[in-house]
Amino acid sequence: MKIDNYLKFGIGLLFAAIMLVTPEQMEAQRMRHGGGGRSMSRSGSMSRPKTTSRPKTTSRATTRPSTSNRSFNSRNTSSSTNTSRPSTSNRKTSTVKNRSTNRSSSATNRSTNRTTNRSTSTRNTDRSKTTRNVNRGSNNRVGNNNINIDRSRNVTINNRNTYVRGSSRAYVRPPYRYGGYRYYCHRPYYYHPYRPYYWGSWYHPWGYFAASIATTAIIVSIVNSGDDDKKEEEEYHYNNGTYYLKTPEGFVAVQAPVGAQVPDIPKEAEKVEIEGSDKSNYYVAGAFYEENEDGYIVIPATAGTIVPNLPDGGEEVKIGDQTYVQFGETYYQPIQVDGKDMYEIAEVRPAE
Amino acid sequence: MKKRSVFIVVLIFSLTNYAQNSREIDSIAVKLLDKMTAVIGELTAVSVDLETATDKQNDLFENERFLGQHKLQFSGSDKMTIHSRGDDGNKAFWYNGSFLTYYSFDENNYVTLEAPENTMDMIDSMNTRFGIKFPGADIFFPTLTDDILNIFDHLKYLGKKTVDGQECFHLMASNKDMTFQLWISNNAMYLPKKYLFLDKINHYQQFEGTFSNWDFNHFIPNAVFEFTPPKNARLISIMAKS
Numbered sequence: 001m002k003i004d005n006y007l008k009f010g011i012g013l014l015f016a017a018i019m020l021v022t023p024e025q026m027e028a029q030r031m032r033h034g035g036g037g038r039s040m041s042r043s044g045s046m047s048r049p050k051t052t053s054r055p056k057t058t059s060r061a062t063t064r065p066s067t068s069n070r071s072f073n074s075r076n077t078s079s080s081t082n083t084s085r086p087s088t089s090n091r092k093t094s095t096v097k098n099r100s101t102n103r104s105s106s107a108t109n110r111s112t113n114r115t116t117n118r119s120t121s122t123r124n125t126d127r128s129k130t131t132r133n134v135n136r137g138s139n140n141r142v143g144n145n146n147i148n149i150d151r152s153r154n155v156t157i158n159n160r161n162t163y164v165r166g167s168s169r170a171y172v173r174p175p176y177r178y179g180g181y182r183y184y185c186h187r188p189y190y191y192h193p194y195r196p197y198y199w200g201s202w203y204h205p206w207g208y209f210a211a212s213i214a215t216t217a218i219i220v221s222i223v224n225s226g227d228d229d230k231k232e233e234e235e236y237h238y239n240n241g242t243y244y245l246k247t248p249e250g251f252v253a254v255q256a257p258v259g260a261q262v263p264d265i266p267k268e269a270e271k272v273e274i275e276g277s278d279k280s281n282y283y284v285a286g287a288f289y290e291e292n293e294d295g296y297i298v299i300p301a302t303a304g305t306i307v308p309n310l311p312d313g314g315e316e317v318k319i320g321d322q323t324y325v326q327f328g329e330t331y332y333q334p335i336q337v338d339g340k341d342m343y344e345i346a347e348v349r350p351a352e
Numbered sequence: 353m354k355k356r357s358v359f360i361v362v363l364i365f366s367l368t369n370y371a372q373n374s375r376e377i378d379s380i381a382v383k384l385l386d387k388m389t390a391v392i393g394e395l396t397a398v399s400v401d402l403e404t405a406t407d408k409q410n411d412l413f414e415n416e417r418f419l420g421q422h423k424l425q426f427s428g429s430d431k432m433t434i435h436s437r438g439d440d441g442n443k444a445f446w447y448n449g450s451f452l453t454y455y456s457f458d459e460n461n462y463v464t465l466e467a468p469e470n471t472m473d474m475i476d477s478m479n480t481r482f483g484i485k486f487p488g489a490d491i492f493f494p495t496l497t498d499d500i501l502n503i504f505d506h507l508k509y510l511g512k513k514t515v516d517g518q519e520c521f522h523l524m525a526s527n528k529d530m531t532f533q534l535w536i537s538n539n540a541m542y543l544p545k546k547y548l549f550l551d552k553i554n555h556y557q558q559f560e561g562t563f564s565n566w567d568f569n570h571f572i573p574n575a576v577f578e579f580t581p582p583k584n585a586r587l588i589s590i591m592a593k594s
Contacts, residue, residue: 071392071396071494072395072398072427073393073429073471074429074470074472075470075494091450092464092587093464094462094464094588094589094590097589097590097591097592098592174409174410174411174413179483179592191458191459193459193460315588315589317588317589318454319590320483321440323456326589
């Protein structure tokens, strides 16, 4: 008898539960379907978080509104509009940069990168010694120095000399996020156009070719390069702040090789402070130096370092809504300090 | 008697839990969305103003609201311009069916990219590849209803409301991560008037936009969609998202 009562009560509750399901909900189950696989994230104002995977069901074909092929949101291109389109085949387009897979480069893996990057700085250099005209490729958009440099392809930055050491000071500002990476800086983004700085008559931008160099130039030794085989092949010369790589044709100005030991640096070198550190380094012509008992040694850039000027050879790159100046693996964020335009070296970390 | 009480409590709990997890889709809301997308799908050219308010996390890790005004113009299936100004910078997009140019008035630099031959495909492609944000773009996609039904668990018609003195149909869609509200004008055209996103997992940031000055099916010269670099403007590179 008692069991019978429970059974009746259970059936009653089940009926009540069925009644709770409205006709709309039942219809909803039929209307569930895949939305074409797109996300509602085309606008920043509409970006949606990742949703849990939902099983795709059949489309709501009977009620789907039709879209005219002439409509502005049609996905079939109207042929009539194409006929009047002006020819744009010669239009210059931006270079699309893909983040280097060597992003996580550190002292430990520099040697592995070295082999592939080693000769790039010389291979693409325009070595036409007969002309003194500016010889710039179609993609060149940087600098106005009247020198024989084809900047369209040359000055391939050797990434092993542009990797960034992490900042010792914790960042209190939220990073700028883009493409699965976080760009940390101590100071806020403040855009100003990239204008390569000219340090003086001694300064030669990367890619500058010379058949011969001054007799005062010295062959530099690379300390702790970790790549002795290649060191044998490459011969770096240093003359008053400029580093040259010896090639069969002559000498090409290159970025300062990390670990290069030199007796002195140009008087134009400035002391640069590293945010969050009591250490200060010297900076000139795009190279960072640390003083030691033998003179100065080229060190990698340290995140958080603020520099007043950048050399030729960088490239402005739009990363999301912000524009950075990129030298190989180093990203300089434009900032302003006491009303003066400067750059801070960003620390780029992959998002967890 | 005690066993019966426990049984009832368990059943009620189960039913409540079922009701919370189940999808609730209001057919009136679906019909309104379908009507709106059908009307938009018939438009061959559109010009509309959009005012946006976007929350972003600032240095204090607080939500800071950025206001913006945008002028959107579409023509055919392969022409688009958007001019934006506001707290987030002054910038513009030109799309002519072959190339998309993103120009920053503040920085006087631009990016020009080869683009798909269709506005909607271009928007999808550029957002996916470069994270370029096109204000209000989601609302114009012909699959808006499908997208909403695919993304959200609940969709409900909330009745008639007034926005900027205009009577609108108020819809709300939600899931555990996000709430989306849309106001559709109650007039012959059923055009979107206002939208609001609430991001529940990112500090409840809000993103809203209000449309005004709809002008449709008028002639827009092709030259409007061609970009001419201003003096000293620099063509720069762009970083792909991945």
